[in-house]
Amino acid sequence: MIYGGDIITPILMGIMLGGLYALIALGLSLVFGVMRLINLAHGDFVVMGSYIGYALMRNFGIDPILGLIISIPVMFVLGFFIQKYLMGRAFAIASEIPLIIAFGISLIIQNAHQIIWTPLSRALNTPYSHMSFHIGERQFPVSYLLDFVAGILIMLFLRWFLKRTYLGMAITAASQDKRVAQLMGINTGRVYGYAFAIAMVSAAIAGVFLGMTFPFTPTSGISFLTIAFGTVVIGGLGSMLGTFIGGIILGVVQTIGGYLFGPASQMLLVYIIVLVILAIRPQGLFGK
């Protein structure tokens, strides 16, 4: 990819791309913040969202963003049941078992995608995602703008939801003190189910915008899980705003890395930054 000669272009690209990274990481951050579960399948859930969008577009000609009307309820219900009947029960036995289950789910999803879609790479090509827009003299793909807007909207929505609704407050309360949340009459088992379901919905949304920005394959989930981890390490777990800013930083670092060292090593700078933050501020820049 050629960004042009100046450094402003990669920075703006990075900011917009960061919206997508934040979108991918929000669900991971939510599930960890509430249940202390590192959901290794999160990247695969995102890619699942991409494939559902792809299936709806190819078979029924439904625009992928419009297709969210169908995929969001599907992912919500799936997430609720995974938490309630798999993770929740496993948590009752030992806290590391859900981690293994998440890894198992990840493998199952990857292989199911291989069987259904073949390992070929796919993309969500819409008429508008390949258009471009201008900021001053500079030209950018519309898909990047959509990533950024979606990232902000979902982050603001989750912030509002966690602070201003009964269910959101119950999720927040359960993440701060499970025992006391139970004493307040919160059915923590159910609340965890909803938290996981909401994380799945955010993955479905992230998947669509991802698919409009980059091509994806059945194994793309792993690389996006890595990006989500990086985002969360930079921003700090649990805070939605922190995760969003983490995504922006990661996006900018990546594009500047590409600008400085070429596209092949653009992730190098990202990993260095992530390692440095882990060493000096392991709770993340905005973590508590």
Add this chain to the structure above:
Amino acid sequence: MHKIDNEVMLKIEHIDVFHGTFQALWDVSIEVRKGEMLALIGANTSGKTTLLDTISGLLHPARGRIEFQGVDISRMDPYEIVSLGITQVPEGRCIFPEMTVIDNLVIGSYCGAARKRKDENLKKVFEHFPKLKERQKQVAKTLSGGEQQMLAIGRGLMSDPKLMLIDEMSLGLAPIVIDEIFKALKSIKEKGITILFVEQNVKRTLQEAERAYILENGRVALSGTTEELREEDKVKKAYFGVEVCET
């Protein structure tokens, strides 16, 4: 101490409770009567918190049963018990530290019918604890210890309880703050809410409560009206003689 049945609100009959393989409560029987202020006295590890957690449904008795207004609650989950009208104010500063005062209170009204009465109950809480109204926008962890305890009690009131279980509220608080909290509890009781509170501070408790049970090593050692208990030699010796050791 046989009373007519409809006066008994909560009836705990011969319960044994275990933490894993460790038995924390042995054949404990307690009656809470409607409208009273009942105290549960005992040292650390005497099983007071275990008893409250069993009433709240965080733990379940291995033997025996717990009846609340005629309903067997010994197998129920905590959220079911809260919606029946039993609220526990947990020990220490168990407020949600990162949430604001008002959000802590609102979360107290999470269960069922209490949501509809949120504004009404909020007004009542602010009447009992005017300080909370002044500080409603503050993050809860920035409150003083006494204010946090008031917040915890206020949060419990938000669930519209019939019976309030209060665990070790005076822990680490100045006497003047404890006075203030006991005053609030009395006016809460006058509004018709039954109170069962757990304390280590025996002298104080025997002044404030009407009846008390004394727990020792997971068993009920003594019970009666606080007047009776004050006269008991055993109580005098065990608690008033060694008051310097109390926390």
